[in-house]
Amino acid sequence: MSAYANLLLVMLMAVDLYMVSTTRLDACIRACIIQAMILATLPFVLGGIHPDMAFSEQMHFVILAGATQIVKGVVIPWLLFRALRTLSSNREFEPFMSLHYSQLINCALCGVGFWGAAVLPWPVEHPHPLALGVALSTLLIGLYMAINRKKAISQILGYLVIESGLFVAGWALLKQPSSLMELGVLLDLLVAAMVMGILATRMDAAADDARDGNGGGDE
Amino acid sequence: MNGLGWILIIPALFALASLVMPRPRAVLWLAVIGSFISAAWMVVVGWEAFDHRVSTLRQQIFLDALSAYHCLIVVGVFALASVYAFYYFTSSGNAHPFDRRTARRFGCLWFLFLDSMILTLAANNLGLMWVGMEATTITSALLVCLDPDRPAVRAAWTYLMMCSVAIALALLSVIIACAEARIVTGTGQSVFLWTELCELAPKMHSAPARLAFVFALVGFGTKAGLAPMHGWLPEAHGQAPTPVSAVLSGVLLNCALYCISRFVSIVEPTSPGWANSVLVPFGLFSMAVAAAFIAHERDIKRLLAYHSVEHMGIITLGLGFAAPGAALFHTLNHSVCKMLTFFCAGALVQGFGTRDMGRMHRTLRFLPLAGGGFLAGVLALIGAPPFSIFMSELWIAKAGILNGHIPAVVVFISIAAVVFVCAFRHAIEMTWSRPDLPPPADGTRGISAALVLLPLALLLVIGVWMPEPLRHALQQAAAIIGEP
Numbered sequence: 001m002s003a004y005a006n007l008l009l010v011m012l013m014a015v016d017l018y019m020v021s022t023t024r025l026d027a028c029i030r031a032c033i034i035q036a037m038i039l040a041t042l043p044f045v046l047g048g049i050h051p052d053m054a055f056s057e058q059m060h061f062v063i064l065a066g067a068t069q070i071v072k073g074v075v076i077p078w079l080l081f082r083a084l085r086t087l088s089s090n091r092e093f094e095p096f097m098s099l100h101y102s103q104l105i106n107c108a109l110c111g112v113g114f115w116g117a118a119v120l121p122w123p124v125e126h127p128h129p130l131a132l133g134v135a136l137s138t139l140l141i142g143l144y145m146a147i148n149r150k151k152a153i154s155q156i157l158g159y160l161v162i163e164s165g166l167f168v169a170g171w172a173l174l175k176q177p178s179s180l181m182e183l184g185v186l187l188d189l190l191v192a193a194m195v196m197g198i199l200a201t202r203m204d205a206a207a208d209d210a211r212d213g214n215g216g217g218d219e
Numbered sequence: 220m221n222g223l224g225w226i227l228i229i230p231a232l233f234a235l236a237s238l239v240m241p242r243p244r245a246v247l248w249l250a251v252i253g254s255f256i257s258a259a260w261m262v263v264v265g266w267e268a269f270d271h272r273v274s275t276l277r278q279q280i281f282l283d284a285l286s287a288y289h290c291l292i293v294v295g296v297f298a299l300a301s302v303y304a305f306y307y308f309t310s311s312g313n314a315h316p317f318d319r320r321t322a323r324r325f326g327c328l329w330f331l332f333l334d335s336m337i338l339t340l341a342a343n344n345l346g347l348m349w350v351g352m353e354a355t356t357i358t359s360a361l362l363v364c365l366d367p368d369r370p371a372v373r374a375a376w377t378y379l380m381m382c383s384v385a386i387a388l389a390l391l392s393v394i395i396a397c398a399e400a401r402i403v404t405g406t407g408q409s410v411f412l413w414t415e416l417c418e419l420a421p422k423m424h425s426a427p428a429r430l431a432f433v434f435a436l437v438g439f440g441t442k443a444g445l446a447p448m449h450g451w452l453p454e455a456h457g458q459a460p461t462p463v464s465a466v467l468s469g470v471l472l473n474c475a476l477y478c479i480s481r482f483v484s485i486v487e488p489t490s491p492g493w494a495n496s497v498l499v500p501f502g503l504f505s506m507a508v509a510a511a512f513i514a515h516e517r518d519i520k521r522l523l524a525y526h527s528v529e530h531m532g533i534i535t536l537g538l539g540f541a542a543p544g545a546a547l548f549h550t551l552n553h554s555v556c557k558m559l560t561f562f563c564a565g566a567l568v569q570g571f572g573t574r575d576m577g578r579m580h581r582t583l584r585f586l587p588l589a590g591g592g593f594l595a596g597v598l599a600l601i602g603a604p605p606f607s608i609f610m611s612e613l614w615i616a617k618a619g620i621l622n623g624h625i626p627a628v629v630v631f632i633s634i635a636a637v638v639f640v641c642a643f644r645h646a647i648e649m650t651w652s653r654p655d656l657p658p659p660a661d662g663t664r665g666i667s668a669a670l671v672l673l674p675l676a677l678l679l680v681i682g683v684w685m686p687e688p689l690r691h692a693l694q695q696a697a698a699i700i701g702e703p
Contacts, residue, residue, distance in 0.1 A: 122430070124398060143384065155380060162387050166394070180347065181345075182346075184346055184347060184349075185349070185350060185390070188357075196379060
């Protein structure tokens with residue numbers, strides 16, 4: 001089980017780094033779908049599931065994984081793609097910091113994440129060697145993504161990456177989250193993404209109009 | 220399910236009903252009726268909670284003295300703000316038309332906002348509390364941009380993004396606290412309830428509890444508008460329709476501080492006095508930052524927003540001085556007073572057609588009710604006796620001296636004096652100066668006498684005399700945070 005968990009966590013980090021190093025929004029949203037698939041599988045290898053568990057408890061894992069997959073892997077990407085279509089054809093986004101510097105900063109953030117996982121007093125009995133480090137690095141990279149992008153719609157992706165980091169942290173620390181909490185958090189995430197999508201579309205549309213009105217001189 | 224569940228169901232039903240109302244006025248009437256019914260039901264249920272804890276839905280929802288105290292403030296402020304919303308939206312001084320679609324959206328979001336705040340306060344499950352807190356952000360961000368002009372959307376976006384990210388960090392604190400409690404039980408049993416967490420708190424290790432508290436302070440502190448995480452607050456309060464500003468400032472910030480005070484009661488048994496030493500600098504810094512902006516602010520609603528930052532700092536300071544009773548009393552006073560000042564400010568903005576205080580003049584003559592109410596409200600807000608904010612600030616300062624935080628008390632009083640002078644200058648200029656400018660064009664009254672006099676009378680009465688039920692409620696609620 002541990003080998004699978006390591007593989008999934010390393011894949012998660014790779015997706016994070018891919019999202020930072022691309023400027024195409026649709027590629028970023030596709031990366032989000034892959035991330036959601038990894039997250040939905042993670043509870044089985046990271047959580048406290050084992051064969052001699054009661055059937056109802058095993059079902060609990062299956063339901064949570066399914067809900068995660070549907071919300072994070074299907075509905076939210078669909079909403080984002082739809083928002084992207086209503087905007088102008090400009091699918092690239094401009095980061096404040098160039099991609100090269102972003103890569104360097106992200107390496108540093110990963111270092112900080114793993115360092116934080118090692119030194120801070122986390123309440124965990126048998127720590128998984130990678131899980132907390134990956135969780136904190138993902139959280140920090142998500143924060144960086146939310147700050148470093150001009151377009152509002154690409155800031156939403158940063159927020160989603162932050163939530164992914166928290167999801168990993170939750171499973172690493174709690175082993176068996178209450179389904180009420182987990183489903184509530186997913187529902188909130190869904191509504192938040194929806195509202196953010198609406199506001200971002202309005203803001204980016206206004207920004208595009210302003211730029212077109214100026215003759216697009218800065219393009 | 221007993222009567223407690225209905226405190227969540229009633230607002231939800233009214234939110235649905237708002238969507239099918241035929242006319243804008245009907246929605247506003249529904250808002251008034253619905254929030255008064257919610258308030259009445261909350262009084263019935265909450266009264267019991269001051270003597271013993273009530274819970275429902277397998278203990279997931281509960282009311283103890285602390286949450287009941289905050290809930291009663293929330294429903295009280297909502298009830299009066301709904302009445303004010305009636306005056307605000309039917310007045311002719313609005314930039315945007317209040318058509319049927321806007322009205323329905325307002326009514327639905329208004330009740331959902333109320334519901335999410337009650338869920339935050341009445342959730343025993345930490346996860347549910349977090350869900351409620353995030354829901355308050357989403358619903359209120361949509362209320363902030365009810366008028367879809369560009370600055371409002373931008374303000375709502377900043378608010379939604381900053382608070383969502385911060386509340387995500389707060390989720391980490393919830394996870395850490397629950398994980399530590401799970402280890403402490405020794406049986407691998409998951410723990411998600413406040414009531415269980417408080418029982419387990421003395422057995423927890425101090426380091427993870429502190430880690431949870433730090434994340435909670437940063438996460439919920441952003442939502443409470445504590446400096447330096449207050450960036451979203453002035454914009455959102457300034458751009459929101461005034462009834463929404465009143466509720467944001469009057470009760471939403473309290474809900475975030477409520478969550479922090481719950482975490483105080485968990486970290487306090489493991490490391491006595493540590494949480495206080497973190498809260499005091501945060502409180503003083505918030506006050507100082509707010510004072511600097513209050514001195515130069517020209518926008519009347521942003522001025523009140525910075526006052527919120529200041530008062531959240533004072534409440535945090537009260538918690539840091541280990542005087543939760545004083546902090547809770549100040550919470551009530553601030554909510555009532557901020558509601559009053561926002562009502563009057565809203566009427567002044569509609570009357571003069573501007574938010575710039577430099578262009579409001581002789582308010583007492585042109586708009587006597589709103590102008591007089593604003594002057595009295597600002598006097599109460601900056602801590603002039605005999606209003607109750609003076610009493611609660613005195614109580615906090617006294618607790619600080621008794622607990623040995625003398626340098627902090629000196630800084631506290633100095634900043635309060637600076638705020639007093641600066642805010643009073645703004646109020647005097649608006650009330651009496653500039654006789655050469657033309658009078659406001661529109662003669663709308665924009666507010667009723669009851670909305671001004673009722674809060675003002677309350678501030679006066681509890682400033683000079685504390686009724687026995689209030690004293691009892693404060694004692695019971697403070698005992699939960701940990702009054703020594």
